Amino acid sequence: MTPTIIVEKLSKTYQVPEREGGFGAAVRSFFKRKYKDVKAVQEVNFSIAQGEVVGFLGPNGAGKTTTLKMLSGLLHPTGGKASVLGFTPWELKPEYLRAMTLVMGQRNRLSWDIPAADSFLLNQAIYRIPDDQYKQTYKELDELLELEPLMKKPVRNLSLGERMKCEIAAGLLHRPRVLFLDEPTIGLDITGQVRIREFLREYNKRTGATILLTSHYMADVTALCERIIIIHQGQLKYDGGITDLSHKIAPFKLIGVMLTDADSHDLSKYGTQVRNEEDADKKYIQVKAGDVTRITSQLLADLPVHDITITDPPIEDVIEQAFNQ
């Protein structure tokens, strides 16, 4: 069987205007602009079979979103080929647009001012969904996401998690056979993330849809995907099973401790110190997964610890680390 998604030597180079800071440079660039080529995606190859759920990973700026945009047809590549369901995405054929969806966690597609129910009905018309099929799909989505209580409120009055549920549901009303999800759980609390994850797994099982998703949360990926594709600086770095990858690069945990008189203690003998921008009160060290229990008890015994947390390192860091080594 031919794979649902085939990507061959897909490349995208952006021309980005570039100038020095300052007034003089601003004036000069008005007359003569300098451009810099930014190679967002460079000759990427992969193929995805029908029904697969694939995690698409890489640090910020790696080219994930650019690739998703090319595959959904929003962007023209500068080189290479792609075929999804037999269509060339950027030809924007209506038959293709009706068969796929692109949900971007950071973009709203629902109208802010009106209840989601109205936008849903509009989508029904736009995607030509027959009434009985629409009712059936809506019922299923409602079961999985508990949409009903959210439907009547204007979207602007929904919480972030509620809105994301509606966004995802709106993108799936037409039962797309291919889903491109860019950060579908961004900004959601844990319950929200779990909900969406379970939903996607169930949707994939029920419909056999092919899913390619990016996420910053390792848990999203480990829960959903058996296979991951990693790109870094526009190049494909890894394509394979997720278990193989964690053996290879992620046998680490992060221990965060809050200490009295934090600066007077040296943590480097326990593990590699790492910075965490989001939580500056704590000091973080990275240790091997197998050493967590031992080092935690050592820390608690040796130091005046107020608070301690053990977490997976952010996927971004793991990947960044793996490829910078």
Next chain:
Amino acid sequence: MYLIIKRLWQVNWAEQWQYRANLLMYLLYWLVSPIIYLAVWTSIANAKGSVNGYTANDFITYYLVLLICDQVTSNIVIHIFGYKIQDGSLSGELIKPIHPVLTSVLINNIAFKVLTILGFIPVWIVLFFLFRPDFSHVALSGILLSIPAMILGFLVSYLLSAAITALAFWTTRVYSIHEFYFALILLFSGQFVPLPLMPKLVQDIAQYLPFQLFIYYPIQLILGKLSSAQIVQGYVSGLVWLGVAVLLFNWIWRNGVKRYSAVGA
């Protein structure tokens, strides 16, 4: 397609309805200049008897009808569609299987129009009693003829504005180009003063431009001031301009979308 339009209407109508206070302010703002022209020209005509053959009643009827025609034929494409290009929300719509500008933006514009017209009717009635125009020479046939003419005028004005707005695919912002375009409309459509009061040169140029289709032509139709030959000529030029506007818009749109998807939609 009917269902799409119906649902688009429901959504956009509800959306516009949310902003009714805003619409009312817009309406007031939009009313100011024609009413000033109306007041100024009538008082001049009253003082001098007439201006180039235009009596006070001619000015009053002209501007009162102008308010209607302008309301029907003008558009707010730049605000809806231009904004979507600038903030990138057009991306989501490009991958929907309908044409964004010819469906949702158009319907949104019409919903806006219907709502402002509802607000405008009482204002017009007040103006009517304030200025007491003599409409005795207006015939039903003229009014009936003006309706398709105004629809034609709206379509041309909508498509031309959409074409200019689509330049934002290259420039990101188009407000200044659009302001310039509005100045052309003001000058050549008869919005500022009736075209016959303009210098000969302006009148001649206006003949070759589409702008009088928006204002001057439908006004003259309603007021019954055109000969049969002029009526036919107006309709023919309207259809020709519609064709030109369709081609122009399509061309700019197609290249614009290509460009947009090259630079990073």
